[in-house]
Amino acid sequence: MRTLHHWPLDPDSRQARLALAEKKLKFKLISVAPWAPTEAFLGVCVEGVPPCLVEDTDGGKAIISTARAICEYVTDDGSGRMPLLPHSARERAEARRLCHWFDVKFANDVNAYILTERLEKCLSATGAPDPSELRIGRGHLKFHLEYMEWLLESRDWLACNQMSLADLAAGAHISCLDYLDEIKWSKWSGLKEWYQKLKSRPSFRPLLKDTIPGLRPPHHYADLDF
């Protein structure tokens, strides 16, 4: 039995869902808003922030939180099946560098503005989005999309020529922004091709079905041929 406490439009939770699905691990989802953790969730996860994976193992219950630890945990199963990190040590390092880039830099530069203003404030009813904060976040987003396009000029996937945790991290972020229609795809051809490949994977399907009451995604959000 495996349960993931997550929030549908949280990039970190999405990374964990993608990694579990890529490894073909079955799991149950329990939704918890990052800004309003329930008592039940706090009883499971001391930090009180999704994602948190709870798994029954031979050695008892494993409780693993943070997207990074969950992604490495499901990758690191010793089986070699559906590898989510490349075979070469250098490429693994590049994948982990990019995971960190999305976990920290992208999150601070972009999410801290766009997702906080458009999702958290709206859904927690703590105020209207501040246009100046959104402008800062959108400026940063443009820089990050340019960087991703540049990486994809010489690689099939973000870290190397194989899909890796770096693509799941990036795809998790990009998909949340796409739900909010923040990406003008006509401007980003290399990135669009990469995102089309990612969206077509079975692991991505459940994310494309997510809906948040009162916040409808654009038509192209779930379209594989957008």
Added chain:
Amino acid sequence: MRTLHHWPLDPDSRQARLALAEKKLKFKLISVAPWAPTEAFLGVCVEGVPPCLVEDTDGGKAIISTARAICEYVTDDGSGRMPLLPHSARERAEARRLCHWFDVKFANDVNAYILTERLEKCLSATGAPDPSELRIGRGHLKFHLEYMEWLLESRDWLACNQMSLADLAAGAHISCLDYLDEIKWSKWSGLKEWYQKLKSRPSFRPLLKDTIPGLRPPHHYADLDF
């Protein structure tokens, strides 16, 4: 040949130095301030932020940046010698959860206030420390130190009963704050015992010899029996 671009009082650079030294890998250090990357450094490292490891390998030059990618890279050598991650998958996940905790939460809650105000502003001559920002950072630091004490009540090291990358991440942060005399050790007995063990390791010695011109550490900083 192996070179680490680092900055002496940067917790991320210190993590990388500790991991390299724990794995008994020889390396040359080049100092670069995070807020003023040199042209030469930008030519090596696109992000322009230390730490960045440059290593001659059979397949050419490996350039690996971010503390997390460097620490995983040196750990992940397939040798099993001086392991920096525990043997059990659950304990590895716990170590990585804590690494992320220090990389992201501790860095945002504490460094963003204390190190920015007391180091970056002072050394880049961009202003005097703001007492209200310092107060916020010190409040957060107290919470983090309590959390570490709580973890150490049931474990020899932070993630489990074996030293791991989580201890190196934490030790890197704590040592920078200790250089600034921000930790009142008499209040934190469990933490002090853990830090004494860490400070006594050969990998830690070079960090205790670091000096920043114009910014002298307290007497106890380099003392193993403080």
